[in-house]
Amino acid sequence: MPAHVAIIMDGNGRWAQQRGLPRSEGHHVGNIAAHEMVYGAxxxxxxxxxxxxxxxxxxxxxxxxxxxILEAMQCDLDQGPIRDLDVRQRWLGHPDKLPEELVQALRREERRTRNRTALTLTVCINYGGRDEITRTAAALAQAARAGDIDPHLISEDDFARHLPHPDMPDVDLLWRTGNEQRTSNFLPWHAAYAELHFTSGYWPDVDRRDL
Incomplete structure (x- = not known):
């Protein structure tokens, strides 16, 4: 049983276009599929x-x-079906460019659910793996400048402690839908040894049975 599954939810727009629907409808149905993953987990x-x-x-x-996409995230945080489940919600990403109301809602839900224990759900919003590594390296440089760490003795554990969520475990299984076989700058540090699983179906067609 894996401890950590990470998913690239790909194919919402193509799912909608196949059906002659606006891309926004694909994101709406994709949001329902994301809820299914939480229930399944x-x-x-x-x-x-x-x-x-x-x-x-x-x-x-x-x-x-x-x-x-951003309005759907806001709605989910404010009144979504997973708000009252035993799910600890966390956000991984950067606030630049995001609406301030969304940033505040993300931080509010992190505080509100911090003591829940059944499942830790991390949603990556305005996230890039290289950006995460760059910012972590900058934090390490600041620690070295302050004399808190010897730059000649920096280890992988030191690097991991300066990541945005130091307690996030390594990814056991990285799953991507949508018939693309690439990891797209997603969790490069945590997924270094992950099993990679690529499926051809588009994300809105997925439900908890697939998990």
Whole structure:
């Protein structure tokens, strides 16, 4: 049984286009699939689930599509079906460019659910793996400048302690839907030894049975 499953939820837009629907409808149904993963994780006793919801590269998309995605995240945080489950919610990413209201909601839910224990759900929003490593390296440099660490003796454990969530375990299984076979700058530190699982179906067609 893996302890940590990370998912690249790919294919919402293509799912909608196949059906002659606006891309926004694909994101709406994809959001329901994300809820299914949370329910499934709780049912099988998975301890850590990490979802790639919005990458730093996604800002290149159409403005209306970006707005739809971010508004759906806001709604989910405010009144979504997982709010009252035994799920510790965490956010991995950077606040730059994100609406302030969304940033405040993400931090609010982190505080509100911090003592829940059944499942740790980490949602990556405005996240990029290289950005995460760059910022961690900067934090290490600051610690070395302050004399808190010897730069000649920096270890992998030292690096891990300066990551945004130092207690996040390594990824056991990284799963990507949508028929693409690449990791797309997702959790490069944590997924260094992950099993990689690529499936052809689009994300909105997934449910808890697939997990």
């Amino acid at each position: 709780l049912e099988i006793g998975l301890r850590h689930l990490t979802l790639y919801a919005f990458s730093t590269e996604n800002w290149k998309r159409d403005t209306d599509e970006i707005t739809t």
